[in-house]
Amino acid sequence: MIAKVHGPHVEYIDALRQIRTARALLAAGIPTAGPVGRISHPIAARRLLVTFTEDLGTQHPSPSQLGDLVARLHRTAPLTRIGLPARDLVAEAATRLDLLPPAAITDRDRAHLHRFLAEAAAGYDRIEWPRAVTTHGDIGFRNAALTPYGPALIDLETVTVSHPGFDQAAMAWDRDVFGADPAVYAEFSGAYGYDITTSGAPMYEAMTPIFGITAYLAYAEWSRTQPEARFEAEHRRHTLLARRPLPWDWTIGLTRTATPDRTENSN
Template identity: 35%
Template structure:
């Protein structure tokens, strides 16, 4: 997603793109404008996901789960891009901690299914799109390697026997998706909320410990607050491998315009090819 294009979409939606503050630029361009936060999706194909995110937000509000709230009930398709509008949260009072995330996950994981259909967590579903967006910027051999790895892990994941009862999950359970405001921590970024193995949400933090430098003490606080360590489950390595594959492909989409992304992509793929499970990756 190009920032200038995203600002044009904001202007077309009547949301003053020129004066909006860019907060994030990834799968979506996220802007703050006045008391609102606006998300602009990369392509029209993401409209269904944007609409589902709004439904999830309304469901969590009814369930009393602390989470971001929508300012408009429906998504818009503006110049071929899905646009959703959210209430701006109060400024954070501190960084969110892994234990904050664990408490929110316990609440979410205790919920029954919502009154609408949630998809399975299609962790590997974006790999093809991200590699397509990377185009010639990445080595075709690396792209082929990730496609083969995706297919292998998809088959393995389909045969896993969970330890926890399946149900609603966040899908991208990281402290960066928790906002620690004056009224306490709340969940944000609800677009990957799914119905699947609860272990998906817990493997994310195990991978953060192993790949991104999360301290052992912080990981221990997370598992203590949740009440279980997913590394004790025999399927952990499979979900970890699937997420690593997706994480590599996600970085690839930024490679055409960002040399740092290309370098990180190459580093990640090299560590997977050599089986280096302890190589440090850098958040991007």
Template identity: 30%
Template sequence: MTAFDGPHARALLTTACAAAGLPDPVDARLLALGENAVFDLGDPAVVAKVGRGPELTERARRELAVADWLGRQDVPVVRPYLPEPLVADGHPVTFWHRLGPAVRAAAPTDLAPLLRALHRLPDPPFELGRRDLLAPVDRWLASADGHIDPADAAFLRERRAGFATAIAELTPQLPPGVIHGDALPRNVQLTADGPVLLDLENVSHDLREHDLVVLALSHDRYGVPAEDYLAFTTTYGWDVRDWPGFAVLRGARETASASWVAQQVPGNQAALTEFRRRVASLRDGATAVRWYPF
């Protein structure tokens, strides 16, 4: 299997650009490499997302539909450049209009009003599906076979099974509905016209608490200051930590976040170090151990 790295993703991008009638992306700048490789094409003002594998094709298609629908609901979101994904050697590639430059880094208080607007929406005229954040755990861990301790993989799979059962038994505080699914300030760009919501691939119909647990975990694990978290909860109007189900959703998200790093481990010592840090803290129940974005 060919590794999904920067050069491979760039080759897939070249194929997709040719099919789309876009210039050769020889000077495209790699912005991020995770579930997708994200490239800024430069000229034209387009950003491309190359999916890690064929299993992401339907998600890419739904993300484009979600962006179109949210734009028509007056929620400020990134706009598709092409209405459907292209497929390059089985990998979905989507193209998006590049936003204007950020006036500053988005803060939690920039995210909160976007979530309030999103959480007030009715369901769209198409199926969103649930936010099964634990579904990819097996795939992420399998991609690191031979590179991580099998005992760590087994530990995370066992946690996944336990939290999947516990989530199904939760009683929400908020009415379920449309959620972003990965509600972090990094998924907001603060332009001269205001904040814009990005990365819509996990928009779902599920517990609204999913969106609020993300920033609570960021406060606990990734160093978001207490005053920033307080500003977020004040602006949104509720602190999810007051909900009895908080520990369950937090634990599920920690399990997914630790497993997500596994797909980066092959050939990447820094990813292996971070993976081991996360697993060790989960084994020890050390809820305050700092994790680092990857």
């Protein structure tokens, strides 16, 4: 089994929701790491919460297996009875932008990015989005395990009921932002059954600035403790401020895994 030690910011109800989400997904036929035995609630240890789930191993699915799994998740009836939270990515990004210290960004650039974020949010709000059970909004290979019975979801802390666009677009951003092999996205979208970069191009265009600002913030925050991340943070900021069209030439790092054998940490 896996013992997951939650950070000090995680409340009991949030850790409990992950357990309930796993059970609800399993009941709906979506493979995931289930709670172990009779340990059905978070346990406190040294002021931190710990939950226990099955160990599904370290192998990751192929792009087609991941695409099929995400499509099945999105077809699942919304899990409304377990209290899945709503998530406002724009508000989260605005707050994180305000919290960046002066050493990370000038007041002028901060104001420009706030303006860009507001414009992106306005375009985003003009679209009528479908609703579904979604994952991280940036799902990648590290968010799923390949078991003897097929692929299974892991990391359920950000599962919510919202529109599936960010899940659909995640692999496309690996291609268009980080230069990943286009064949990976083609295989993923083919298995999913929908290419958001063509059939849903207006949605993809509306989401990309929000994703870009969030991905910049990941590096800007990281550079506070890891100075070697500062160059990439500045490169991302300059790309956004210049309103450069895709493709971008960012270095993959904290945001997400681009191929099954590359790992990173977005938290």
